Amino acid sequence: xxxxxxxxxxxxxxxxxxxxxxxxxxxxxxxxxxxxxxxxxxxxxxxxxxxxxxxxxxxxxxxxxxxxxxxxxxxxxxxxxxxxxxxxxxxxxxxxxxxxxxxxxxxxx
Amino acid sequence: xxxxxxxxxxxxxxxxxxxxxxxxxxxxxxxxxxxxxxxxxxxxxxxxxxxxxxxxxxxxxxxxxxxxxxxxxxxxxxxxxxxxxxxxxxxxxxxxxxxxxxxxxxxxxxxxxxxxxxxxxx
Numbered sequence: 001x002x003x004x005x006x007x008x009x010x011x012x013x014x015x016x017x018x019x020x021x022x023x024x025x026x027x028x029x030x031x032x033x034x035x036x037x038x039x040x041x042x043x044x045x046x047x048x049x050x051x052x053x054x055x056x057x058x059x060x061x062x063x064x065x066x067x068x069x070x071x072x073x074x075x076x077x078x079x080x081x082x083x084x085x086x087x088x089x090x091x092x093x094x095x096x097x098x099x100x101x102x103x104x105x106x107x108x109x
Numbered sequence: 110x111x112x113x114x115x116x117x118x119x120x121x122x123x124x125x126x127x128x129x130x131x132x133x134x135x136x137x138x139x140x141x142x143x144x145x146x147x148x149x150x151x152x153x154x155x156x157x158x159x160x161x162x163x164x165x166x167x168x169x170x171x172x173x174x175x176x177x178x179x180x181x182x183x184x185x186x187x188x189x190x191x192x193x194x195x196x197x198x199x200x201x202x203x204x205x206x207x208x209x210x211x212x213x214x215x216x217x218x219x220x221x222x223x224x225x226x227x228x229x230x231x
Contacts, residue, residue, distance in 0.1 A: 001172065034217035036156075043205055043221040044156065050216070087156055091209070091216040095169050096144060098209070100156040 002026050002090050006101035012109040017078045021104045023071045023088035032092035033071045035064055038103075039084045047086075048073065083108050111136035113206050113222040121200075121229050127193040131206030131222060138187045139164045144209040145189045146218065147180065149202040157202075161209065162189050196229045203227075 003026040013019050031051040036044035046055045048064035051071055061076040075082055088101040117129035147159040160170040162180040170178050182189045193200060203226050207218040
């Protein structure tokens with residue numbers, strides 16, 4: 001199975017900061033990489049799919065990049081509502097045994 | 110607009126079977142272009158994919174849970190269900206259902222249900 005490793009596990013930042021979260025796959029997954037945002041008590045929300053395509057309605061300060069095994073999620077200028085936990089997820093496996101990263105908790109400094 | 114809603118008991122005794130149902134509204138489970146999935150999240154921990162079903166009944170399970178999991182579909186009711194046997198406290202989690210399109214058109218979990226908490230305790 002494909003393992004997904006996110007770094008860092010937690011991150012403290014300030015409003016207005018630029019932050020980057022990385023996700024590494026244990027084997028090549030082309031661009032089959034998705035990013036989700038989860039706030040306490042809520043279901044995860046799709047932010048980016050296919051490594052770099054912004055989900056409809058997601059602010060343009062979010063961006064994704066990468067292919068193969070190394071991916072990143074960047075928030076260009078942190079807003080108060082962005083403090084949450086972020087997960088990556090691969091959708092490449094055949095059969096479809098899709099796995100998540102362990103999550104990155106983004107906290108206010 | 111497609112919406113999913115989980116339902117089922119919130120408390121299950123150890124060694125018994127956890128049973129949940131996900132009901133669709135605003136869409137059809139027989140679309141033929143989607144997997145229908147279960148994802149769980151233990152309190153304070155990360156997300157774990159549990160399994161998928163296709164409308165035809167084909168299933169795919171997390172290898173770590175495969176021996177205890179069954180996912181089934183009822184196309185007449187636009188529902189799919191999860192059964193997890195021989196539960197322990199480690200199965201206590203928020204259980205989410207979600208759609209995952211097949212192929213190249215947005216292959217990601219979206220939308221999600223709101224989630225339902227299942228606690229395993231005597």
